[in-house]
Amino acid sequence: MADLRIATKIVSVSFVVTAIFTASGVVGLLSLRHLVAAQDREYRVNVVALDRMTTVRSAVGAQQEAVLAYILSDPGFYRDTYAAVIEQSDREIDVQIAELRRLALPAAEHEGLRAFAATVTMWRTARDAALSAARSGDQRKAAYVVLVRSEAIARAVKDRANAFLAQLVEAVADGARQVKTNSVQTARLMGLLLFSGAVTALLLSVLTARAISRPLREVVDVLARVARGDLSRRVELDRGDEVGQMGRSLNETLGVLRNAFEEVHHRASHDGLTGLANRALLRERIARARPNAVRGLHVAMLLIDLDGFKQVNDAHGHAAGDYLLTVVAERLKAGVRADDTVARLGGDEFAVLLDGMDHADVDAVAERLLADLQAPTEFNGTVLVPRASVGVSLWDGEVSIDALMHDADVAMYAAKTGGKGRVVRA
Incomplete structure (x- = not known):
């Protein structure tokens, strides 16, 4: 019926x-x-x-x-x-x-x-x-x-x-x-x-x-x-x-x-190539972490910039450069906790937000991530060796998000000028 x-x-x-x-x-x-x-x-x-x-x-x-x-x-x-x-x-x-x-x-x-x-x-x-x-x-x-x-x-x-x-x-x-x-x-x-x-x-x-x-x-x-x-x-x-x-x-x-x-x-909140969070989503996650920072639960920002990335594009083509970016993204995600945030800010610049981690552990994580990133990888028969410089900034929730990002950026450039392939804390 x-x-x-x-x-x-x-x-x-x-x-x-x-x-x-x-x-x-x-x-x-x-x-x-x-x-x-x-x-x-x-x-x-x-x-x-x-x-x-x-x-x-x-x-x-x-x-x-x-x-x-x-x-x-x-x-x-x-x-x-x-x-x-x-x-x-x-x-x-x-x-x-x-x-x-x-x-x-x-x-x-x-x-x-x-x-x-x-x-x-x-x-x-x-x-x-x-x-x-x-x-x-x-x-x-x-x-x-x-x-x-x-x-x-x-x-x-x-x-x-x-x-x-x-x-x-x-x-x-x-x-x-x-x-x-x-x-x-x-x-x-x-x-x-x-x-x-x-x-x-x-x-x-x-x-x-x-x-x-x-x-x-x-x-x-x-x-x-x-x-x-x-x-x-x-x-x-x-x-x-x-x-x-x-x-x-x-x-x-x-x-x-x-x-x-x-x-x-x-698409509005993630990077199209790597699938990582983009800058807008990263800022949302930082704002969400502010109460933890104010209560004394340590929040840290790691700013990671690849060294010599332009030379990879020039020597091997943009396909190789894109491949290298995806490899770096996967290694960063694999090296942090599920609650941490990994983002691509643009070009060859990445960021990692560590929420609720001791200061000593932050340094250890930064060094381990740097070591993991620099392991060789192969693309179409060519061995690529990523290199990176890392800037670390700790946050107490008192300064602005822009100030936190700026401090990490300054530390990253200090790592570059100090010989590259290093971790520097602001």
Whole structure:
């Protein structure tokens, strides 16, 4: 019975009751089909928009890295390679934004897309100024333009993208409220028509209404949770009719949304090459450790910079350099506790946050990490020997996070100037 189409159920009941019940069944069927079609259309548009928006964010991030690498590279093969990456990512951004504009999005979401596109245009203006300066040989000016402007523009891109995602979630919430309204109105109309029928019609209609309204209420409950930002609930409808199809479509949509949100959050807080925490996530972890530092539980920052990394890239190519960075990341993660934080701050610079460790143990850990990092490794038949300098700064929670990072940075540069391959405590 549960796998029969709703039309078949209603027709079966109509053979037993008056024409009034037939009318109620037709009204209920048309309303439900319209509801299913509207929700399916809305979900598809929002999921496609979310997927394309995620692709645009990734392309912008890749382009920002390529621009910085372009500026820091000398004219030649590597600079041409980065120029090709910039050109390819520009095409990808334009294609995805054009596809987003073709979607049947509401006016508010189109306005959010327009604002995001304007932010991308701002980035391109800053980028072109930096590239022009780099091509003219003024790398200092080019680096200044990128480092000063790209941070603000990257935040703007993230904020605009998050606003766009919030609009998509709000669209799903509006759909949930509309489903609830339509379901209530349909139930009232069917109840009014059925009440005017015979007792038999009333009893049969109650059974039919329960078979339809219960799963609809479950769907409405799930959509109401989505409106509140809860994507953990699923619709449990093992049936082959339109309601079951709507439930399966909703479950697929929720799965895509969960994966997309998790991916966006992970990309925003982790390094794309090594999978380590990025600078933003590291600062969050440091702030979380402040109460421990204030209570006297030792917190330490280790700043690690690879020695001679540029020579590895120049001699063996960037693939070898990327491989070496991933090896260093794995060795750092393997050398600390599960509660400690290992981050890549950019380029060949890493950081380790040790929370709740004695000062003597901090020095021992730093020396052990340095020794582990400098073990040889092989890439495509070539033996690479990483070298690093380590700066250590202890934190009592009284100074700012920036001051803690600065002290570790000063100690690291002291290690470099003192002969490299050393550990220096601030």
